[in-house]
Amino acid sequence: MTNRYQVVIVGAGPSAIFAALTLMKGNVESVAIFERGKDIHERKRGRGMELLCGWGGAGAFSDGKLTLSPKVGGFLSEFVSPTQLMELLKKTDDIYLSFGAPKEVFGQSSEKTEALYQEAKLANLEFVPMEIRHLGTENCVPLLMRIREALEGKVHIFFESPVEEILVKNRKVCGLQLYDGNQVEADFVICGPGRVGAEWVRNRVQRLGIASVPSPVDIGVRVEAPASVLQKLTDVAYEAKFIYYSKTFDDKVRTFCMNPFGEVVTETIDDIVTVNGHSYSTKRTENTHFSILVSSTFTEPFRDPIGYGKYIARLANLLGQGVIIQRLGDLIDGRRSTTDRINRCITQPTLPSATPGDLSFVLPYRHLKSIIEMLEALDRITPGIYSRHTLLYGVEVKFYTNRIKLPPVLETDIQNLFFIGDGAGITRGLMQASMSGMIAANEILKRMG
């Protein structure tokens, strides 16, 4: 390893990969990526942090839904003009297509999406229509391997090389320090550490005095039902996204990451096990699942949404030795689910390792009430979802790092230090994370002339 590069990138998730692809097109001579996880062919989804860490980041075993609607999957519309955003989206989509993403687009506007929009209103739900290209989990790894091959020999990629510190002199970035103590000099540093790096970002941002605002923490459950119950929605929208303001608390509650015929999986961040999900493009289970998340933003004096989310997740892990599963009927009736009750359930879990238990011991009343109210509202447009046989897995938590205050080019107030992707709190999905990498890299290319 030399210890000097023009550009160094922290992480190898979609944001970082697209930054590297863009820099390569501009013929930057020396670019290095430092990733704490393993190379793509060495990653195994079921092994601890490997779901989130390594080449491809959280995207490697994701559902691979590429959201083609600019308003979903992040906040880039607050940084660039609508025209620039559409151009970026098109460029990013073209790159995914060139590496093998399928041509088919789901959820295109039609009479059916309009009818669903109107019907949702009657149930106090806002339906957010969006177009999606669906890779499917089994196609994410091969696509990421193709990108990896395209960058081979052009970008220096170091795996199992976690970055400890960002080195700064006179408010200008000058390199990185790795956990093993090695230092790397660089003219530009791009940080794309993802949600898994939320705590790392929080601590670095605090130490370097970079301005940031607290992000919400989203806490909820993964809901699983027979695919037929949700087919009315998934046939029209593939990923049906709804927003609801709860009756009792007026909290923002939303559906997220709907996976038709998919499977529920666990997600490990450090010592915490939470729940997530994905689906294949060919292999089908009998169920469809999605999450219901309640957003909370803390202001004063408490400013640690990550700590709050981890506390709730730890409680579920303490009681359930991992993820807890409960039938909706048991939750409503105030009793725990048991193995016997789950065995008798019409919906058979796609995550059989979850422990039957009682989510009311874990989730605050505010969250539980809001989730139940949203399920009741959803039942008006997709009858059968508020059934005692609906399964709830808990908890699902989305820790977002504090949102870093960034200008449109995504450079912090430390010269030549850029933050991109989910780790900067500005994106929440594959497309916008990838687009953010392109924005930072384009700015660096411009400055290099």
Ligand SMILES: Cc1cc2nc3c(=O)[nH]c(=O)nc-3n(C[C@H](O)[C@H](O)[C@H](O)COP(=O)(O)OP(=O)(O)OC[C@H]3O[C@@H](n4cnc5c(N)ncnc54)[C@H](O)[C@@H]3O)c2cc1C
């Ligand atoms: C199961 C699952 C399903 C999903 N499905 C979808 C979907 O269908 N559609 C969608 O749009 N989004 C989906 N997502 C979300 C999507 O994967 C993320 O939004 C996207 O990967 C974010 O990209 P990123 O580059 O910002 O961060 P990440 O992909 O999280 O990558 C960050 C990388 O940085 C590395 N890193 C962190 N800290 C350090 C450090 N200190 N030193 C070195 N390396 C570090 C990590 O190991 C990781 O590899 C899913 C996520 C999961 C987990």
